Amino acid sequence: MDLSFFRRAEQRFASRTPAGLDFGILVATLRAQREAAPAALAAAAAPAARFADPLAEILLAGPAWREAVAAQRGCFNPEVARQGAVN
Numbered sequence: 001m002d003l004s005f006f007r008r009a010e011q012r013f014a015s016r017t018p019a020g021l022d023f024g025i026l027v028a029t030l031r032a033q034r035e036a037a038p039a040a041l042a043a044a045a046a047p048a049a050r051f052a053d054p055l056a057e058i059l060l061a062g063p064a065w066r067e068a069v070a071a072q073r074g075c076f077n078p079e080v081a082r083q084g085a086v087n
Contacts, residue, residue, distance in 0.1 A: 054081070 034040060050064040051057040057068035075081045
């Protein structure tokens with residue numbers, strides 16, 4: 001197998017230096033990709049909760065405790081509740 005094209009490409013691009021990473025562009029790109037994700041779009045379309053922490057709303061018997069119970073999905077672990085993976 002002739003792999004000389006690798007050597008030719010290496011010689012051709014040996015004098016070039018790779019482009020530096022622009023941190024601002026990287027952060028903006030990652031933020032745009034995160035905001036365009038299906039989960040972010042669904043969260044933006046969902047009505048805003050009337051409470052900051054569902055568990056605190058339940059324990060304090062706040063006015064939106066019924067919505068907080070639905071948000072917790074029967075689980076005290078907030079990460080599991082967000083994922084909706086309750087057995």
